[in-house]
Amino acid sequence: MENMNEIRLFCPATIANVACGFDVLGVCLDTVGDEMLIRKSPIKGIRITKITGANLPLETTKNVAGVAAQSLLDSLECPYGFEIEIYKKIKAGSGIGSSAASAAGAVFGINHLLGSPYTQTQLIAFAMQGEALASGAPHADNVAPALMGGFTLVRSYTPLDVLSLPSPEHLFATVIHPQIEVKTADARAVLKQQIPLAKAIQQWGNLGGLVSGLYEKDYDLIARSLEDVIVEPIRSVLIPGFKEVKEAALKQGALGSGISGSGPSIFALSKGKEQAIAVGEAMQRVYTPMGVAFDIHISRINSEGIKIL
Amino acid sequence: MENMNEIRLFCPATIANVACGFDVLGVCLDTVGDEMLIRKSPIKGIRITKITGANLPLETTKNVAGVAAQSLLDSLECPYGFEIEIYKKIKAGSGIGSSAASAAGAVFGINHLLGSPYTQTQLIAFAMQGEALASGAPHADNVAPALMGGFTLVRSYTPLDVLSLPSPEHLFATVIHPQIEVKTADARAVLKQQIPLAKAIQQWGNLGGLVSGLYEKDYDLIARSLEDVIVEPIRSVLIPGFKEVKEAALKQGALGSGISGSGPSIFALSKGKEQAIAVGEAMQRVYTPMGVAFDIHISRINSEGIKIL
Numbered sequence: 001m002e003n004m005n006e007i008r009l010f011c012p013a014t015i016a017n018v019a020c021g022f023d024v025l026g027v028c029l030d031t032v033g034d035e036m037l038i039r040k041s042p043i044k045g046i047r048i049t050k051i052t053g054a055n056l057p058l059e060t061t062k063n064v065a066g067v068a069a070q071s072l073l074d075s076l077e078c079p080y081g082f083e084i085e086i087y088k089k090i091k092a093g094s095g096i097g098s099s100a101a102s103a104a105g106a107v108f109g110i111n112h113l114l115g116s117p118y119t120q121t122q123l124i125a126f127a128m129q130g131e132a133l134a135s136g137a138p139h140a141d142n143v144a145p146a147l148m149g150g151f152t153l154v155r156s157y158t159p160l161d162v163l164s165l166p167s168p169e170h171l172f173a174t175v176i177h178p179q180i181e182v183k184t185a186d187a188r189a190v191l192k193q194q195i196p197l198a199k200a201i202q203q204w205g206n207l208g209g210l211v212s213g214l215y216e217k218d219y220d221l222i223a224r225s226l227e228d229v230i231v232e233p234i235r236s237v238l239i240p241g242f243k244e245v246k247e248a249a250l251k252q253g254a255l256g257s258g259i260s261g262s263g264p265s266i267f268a269l270s271k272g273k274e275q276a277i278a279v280g281e282a283m284q285r286v287y288t289p290m291g292v293a294f295d296i297h298i299s300r301i302n303s304e305g306i307k308i309l
Numbered sequence: 310m311e312n313m314n315e316i317r318l319f320c321p322a323t324i325a326n327v328a329c330g331f332d333v334l335g336v337c338l339d340t341v342g343d344e345m346l347i348r349k350s351p352i353k354g355i356r357i358t359k360i361t362g363a364n365l366p367l368e369t370t371k372n373v374a375g376v377a378a379q380s381l382l383d384s385l386e387c388p389y390g391f392e393i394e395i396y397k398k399i400k401a402g403s404g405i406g407s408s409a410a411s412a413a414g415a416v417f418g419i420n421h422l423l424g425s426p427y428t429q430t431q432l433i434a435f436a437m438q439g440e441a442l443a444s445g446a447p448h449a450d451n452v453a454p455a456l457m458g459g460f461t462l463v464r465s466y467t468p469l470d471v472l473s474l475p476s477p478e479h480l481f482a483t484v485i486h487p488q489i490e491v492k493t494a495d496a497r498a499v500l501k502q503q504i505p506l507a508k509a510i511q512q513w514g515n516l517g518g519l520v521s522g523l524y525e526k527d528y529d530l531i532a533r534s535l536e537d538v539i540v541e542p543i544r545s546v547l548i549p550g551f552k553e554v555k556e557a558a559l560k561q562g563a564l565g566s567g568i569s570g571s572g573p574s575i576f577a578l579s580k581g582k583e584q585a586i587a588v589g590e591a592m593q594r595v596y597t598p599m600g601v602a603f604d605i606h607i608s609r610i611n612s613e614g615i616k617i618l
Contacts, residue, residue, distance in 0.1 A: 020513070021513070021517070022510065022513075023510045023514075024510060024513060024514040024517060025517070153514065153517045153518065153521065154514060155514045155515060155517065155518035155533065155534060156511070156514060156515075156518075156533070161518070161533060163517075163518060163521050163530070165521060191506065192506065193505060193506055193507075194503040194504065194505060194506065195503065195504060195505075195506050195509055196502060196503060196504075197500065197501065197502055197503065197504050197539070198502075200504055200509040200512065200513075200539070201331065201332045201333060202465070203509065203513055204329070204330070204331075204333060204509075204512055204513040204516045205332075205333040205462065205463060205464045205465060206464060206465075207513045207516055207517050208330065208333060208334070208462045208464065208472075208516050208517065208519075208520045209462065209464035209465075209470070209472060210517075211517045211520040211521055211524075212462065212472050212474060212520055212524075215520075215521075215524040221472070224464065224465070224470060225464060230506070230509070
């Protein structure tokens with residue numbers, strides 16, 4: 001491993017804030033993601049040498065991959081540096097972890113080229129530095145599933161404690177990304193800092209049910225538990241058509257549906273690929289007559305996370 | 310089964326509000342519980358014919374076992390009635406499900422004598438009627454573990470949805486019951502109806518971690534997750550010595566510790582019986598010099614719930 005000079009990666013999109021798991025539960029996708037090329041360089045430090053597919057800054061300190069990579073590099077002595085090429089396919093601001101894919105890919109690749117000195121939890125901590133640049137807060141709920149794959153639960157930030165949860169094999173995600181801008185700052189601003197205890201109890205009852213459902217491969221329990229009574233009722237008003245899209249997904253047989261990250265993407269989880277496709281078609285039928293452009297992704301749960309190509 | 314005329318039961322004590330699982334998570338004990346005798350009678354209706362060990366009303370409508378039993382009986386046509394004898398060993402107001410044991414035992418026994426027409430969830434719903442008499446609210450977090458055994462999670466009340474979670478075999482509970490009165494009404498009154506979103510996120514992260522820890526038999530994860538950042542900081546002021554008892558338990562190696570139900574009992578969970586005994590001794594060493602009388606119970610997790618004797 002230490003003799004490798006470059007590595008090419010698939011850096012997957014992720015869904016954060018999975019229903020009742022606001023701020024703690026994320027899941028990794030398989031069919032949508034960026035590619036990254038990371039190469040050792042005799043020049044010390046981190047240089048972003050190429051970005052395609054998005055208009056993002058090449059300056060290390062202004063790029064999430066650069067900041068994440070630099071934070072890793074700052075933690076050790078390294079006689080050489082790294083060049084990073086980013087081939088973006090995940091749209092920025094779509095709510096499926098675009099910045100997380102870049103931050104996670106950068107630290108995963110460099111760690112690999114260095115002979116894997118760091119644990120996954122340490123890599124999550126470095127990648128979070130990139131997320132801090134992107135959103136102002138060093139959150140882990142997208143970088144964790146990108147790095148670890150499957151469902152991840154951020155149990156605690158101090159100290160950082162991230163758990164890997166099982167992914168039942170027939171579980172598929174549908175994500176529709178309406179081409180609407182929802183600013184993360186707005187999505188944060190609408191949140192209430194005080195919430196009713198009764199709703200919080202419902203939410204943690206559902207999260208407990210969802211975790212149990214994942215272990216038991218109990219799709220019906222997963223369906224019953226996929227409900228967010230705290231954040232979705234407030235944030236969904238920022239996403240035109242949200243209610244109709246969610247209703248269409250559930251009517252079509254989705255196990256559950258909600259806002260992906262802070263939106264505007266809307267996810268649904270289904271049992272089986274055919275069901276996930278049909279759910280996607282139902283979601284589309286809401287946005288098409290509204291004249292809202294959208295992307296749609298159907299994906300099994302990616303249980304590996306970032307892949308070496 | 311239908312030809313049985315009477316049944317004698319062990320009706321176990323239970324811990325509700327297990328740390329981060331406030332209002333949803335309960336667990337069943339093995340070494341402390343009441344006995345009940347339930348007998349078919351030619352006289353229709355429910356009669357409480359004997360109570361020992363506690364000064365409780367014999368009138369059906371004023372007794373939790375009576376009310377729970379009557380609610381079951383009201384739901385079907387039955388040509389005969391039932392007599393109930395209660396041999397209380399769980400002290401009322403101790404915070405380890407004294408009323409729940411009676412309510413659960415009554416409905417379990419009658420259901421059994423009727424040939425088991427009802428599901429566990431239906432029995433929980435009947436037993437909750439007894440709890441409503443005892444505390445003013447028809448809660449399920451003690452009757453569910455009493456009826457189902459092990460750890461139970463009340464995911465939802467509307468509709469009632471109660472899950473059984475795994476109980477790692479080396480998990481033991483220590484419960485210390487200081488002879489102090491904490492009125493349930495006071496314990497409820499001090500609760501804040503609005504809580505900070507940030508604390509709620511911590512709480513559901515911990516509950517997710519705890520459920521995962523139970524499935525994984527990961528005692529270290531169970532320990533990290535056994536924390537209540539919402540209710541315990543407020544309610545514990547009603548229990549003299551709480552902080553010292555909890556600290557002593559943790560210092561002695563308990564996985565976690567908290568208020569049992571609405572107190573005043575304090576529970577700890579430990580890995581192994583020896584550890585649970587040592588934790589109990591450490592807890593006692595706090596109350597003894599304070600001159601507070603107490604009972605102490607050491608118990609494995611009772612994975613069966615109510616037992617037929």
